[in-house]
Amino acid sequence: MGEQIAFGLTAAGIVGCALLVVLLKNAFQAAVALIGTLVSVAILFVLQHAPFVAFVQIIVYAGAIVTLFLFVLAYLGERALSDPDRLEHFEVFSWITILVITAMGAIVMFTTALPNFHTVPETTEDIGSPTALGFAFLREHLLPFEATSLVLLVGAVGAVVLAKRAVMAEGGR
Amino acid sequence: MIQEAFLVILIKAVVVVFIVVTTFAYLMLLERKLMGRMQLRYGPNRTGPFGLLQPAADLVKMLLKEDFTPAGANKVLFQLAPVMAVFAAVGSLSVIPFGDSVTLWGHHVNLYGTDLNVGLLLVFALSGIGFYGLILGGYASGNKYALLGAARSAAQLVSYEVAMGLSVVGVLMLAQSLSLVDIVHAQADTVWYILLQPVGFILFMLAGLAETNRPPFDLPEAEGELVAGYHTEYGGTKFAGFAMAEYLNMIVVTSIAATLFLGGFSGPWLPGPIWLAIKVFILIVGLIWIRATMPRLRYDRLMKFGWKILLPLATLNLLITALVVGLGFPNK
Numbered sequence: 001m002g003e004q005i006a007f008g009l010t011a012a013g014i015v016g017c018a019l020l021v022v023l024l025k026n027a028f029q030a031a032v033a034l035i036g037t038l039v040s041v042a043i044l045f046v047l048q049h050a051p052f053v054a055f056v057q058i059i060v061y062a063g064a065i066v067t068l069f070l071f072v073l074a075y076l077g078e079r080a081l082s083d084p085d086r087l088e089h090f091e092v093f094s095w096i097t098i099l100v101i102t103a104m105g106a107i108v109m110f111t112t113a114l115p116n117f118h119t120v121p122e123t124t125e126d127i128g129s130p131t132a133l134g135f136a137f138l139r140e141h142l143l144p145f146e147a148t149s150l151v152l153l154v155g156a157v158g159a160v161v162l163a164k165r166a167v168m169a170e171g172g173r
Numbered sequence: 174m175i176q177e178a179f180l181v182i183l184i185k186a187v188v189v190v191f192i193v194v195t196t197f198a199y200l201m202l203l204e205r206k207l208m209g210r211m212q213l214r215y216g217p218n219r220t221g222p223f224g225l226l227q228p229a230a231d232l233v234k235m236l237l238k239e240d241f242t243p244a245g246a247n248k249v250l251f252q253l254a255p256v257m258a259v260f261a262a263v264g265s266l267s268v269i270p271f272g273d274s275v276t277l278w279g280h281h282v283n284l285y286g287t288d289l290n291v292g293l294l295l296v297f298a299l300s301g302i303g304f305y306g307l308i309l310g311g312y313a314s315g316n317k318y319a320l321l322g323a324a325r326s327a328a329q330l331v332s333y334e335v336a337m338g339l340s341v342v343g344v345l346m347l348a349q350s351l352s353l354v355d356i357v358h359a360q361a362d363t364v365w366y367i368l369l370q371p372v373g374f375i376l377f378m379l380a381g382l383a384e385t386n387r388p389p390f391d392l393p394e395a396e397g398e399l400v401a402g403y404h405t406e407y408g409g410t411k412f413a414g415f416a417m418a419e420y421l422n423m424i425v426v427t428s429i430a431a432t433l434f435l436g437g438f439s440g441p442w443l444p445g446p447i448w449l450a451i452k453v454f455i456l457i458v459g460l461i462w463i464r465a466t467m468p469r470l471r472y473d474r475l476m477k478f479g480w481k482i483l484l485p486l487a488t489l490n491l492l493i494t495a496l497v498v499g500l501g502f503p504n505k
Binding site for chain 2: 017026028029032035039044051052055056059062063066067068070071074093130144
């Protein structure tokens with residue numbers, strides 16, 4: 001019961017903050033609402049007995065990545081949209097799309113027999129502790145894990161090279 | 174994880190917060206006194222004997238000040254910022270082990286908030302959240318100096334958090350646990366990890382100085398160049414909130430350093446909390462000494478120092494530790 005209440009509050013937090021991210025006019029405030037969403041998702045991980053993932057979620061996403069967003073937003077400052085929105089006349093299409101996607105989602109939800117959808121799922125063995133995650137990453141799925149880190153490294157190096165080229169083009173160092 | 178009565182947990186929380194907040198008040202006095210002596214001054218000595226009532230006088234002054242919000246401020250975020258800073262600082266106290274389990278009046282009481290198996294990560298997560306207090310406060314003030322302070326604190330957080338995280342991984346490998354209580358017990362069984370991880374300790378303290386915005390890394394508030402950085406526009410209780418967060422973070426960082434590298438609450442004869450208090454006191458006096466001695470770094474040098482010296486050093490330390498532990502160095 002307690003878990004269901006906690007889940008309800010967390011889910012409301014996720015959806016509410018996500019709506020704020022989209023609806024708030026001020027980009028800086030929207031980024032702050034994004035922190036709320038990410039922290040709520042972390043609480044969801046705690047409810048799933050995965051505290052390690054939960055705190056990594058807060059450190060990496062809520063901590064570092066949103067900090068970078070705020071850093072950029074703070075430097076760019078608040079700029080009001082000066083041009084009139086050219087897509088305003090086509091707004092009706094976006095509403096149609098939203099309705100269709102919602103309807104499709106609802107149909108799929110109610111016609112598909114998801115396992116454990118109406119029953120309480122059995123608790124699995126330990127999958128969320130640091131030990132379990134370590135074994136999963138470095139024993140069972142070592143190759144995908146290392147491949148992912150290599151891809152990230154390539155991305156980081158690529159970003160540095162591109163930025164350097166842009167600086168050089170402007171006659172910088 | 175939690176096997177105590179709810180009331181016990183509640184009482185523990187109240188006691189810890191009361192003690193630490195009192196410590197915070199006297200920490201400010203200690204800092205002013207010590208810095209005064211180091212600069213051949215007396216420091217505060219008019220309020221009560223030896224100035225011992227100075228914190229109370231400061232508190233009354235802060236509470237009676239006008240609760241002011243600048244016209245250009247973002248009202249919601251301006252109120253939220255100091256709350257976030259204090260929340261994160263107080264929350265971090267929940268995983269610091271002050272001592273082992275004891276039995277009081279027939280109740281089994283653990284002298285720590287909770288022994289999470291990822292306790293250390295909680296501290297890092299909350300320190301990341303606490304930084305938002307600074308960033309939001311600086312942005313929401315609607316003041317260019319405050320905004321510069323906020324931008325600096327964002328850049329500083331991103332550059333130093335990685336080095337701080339890497340500097341403790343060596344300890345985690347030696348103790349083979351992320352739980353702070355287990356790390357203390359592992360040190361009690363072998364030696365203090367400062368002997369096995371001297372580089373890790375120095376890196377952690379340097380990154381900790383940067384994380385708590387203490388001089389010489391107090392660029393976000395640099396009073397000489399940015400007036401007071403992110404808290405320029407704050408006064409009264411909200412300013413007190415930021416000051417409290419800064420000093421509580423000092424206590425948290427030094428407690429974590431004492432726990433990871435100096436054996437935490439373990440020690441002969443005296444009870445655990447006293448040992449931790451002694452170790453924390455020594456480290457904090459060190460921090461104050463550094464503040465009185467070192468000039469503030471220039472901003473670009475601060476960033477270079479973080480990325481080009483601390484980070485590679487932390488990585489090297491990590492690799493060597495991994496090699497030694499992997500080759501079967503007796504770690505238990």
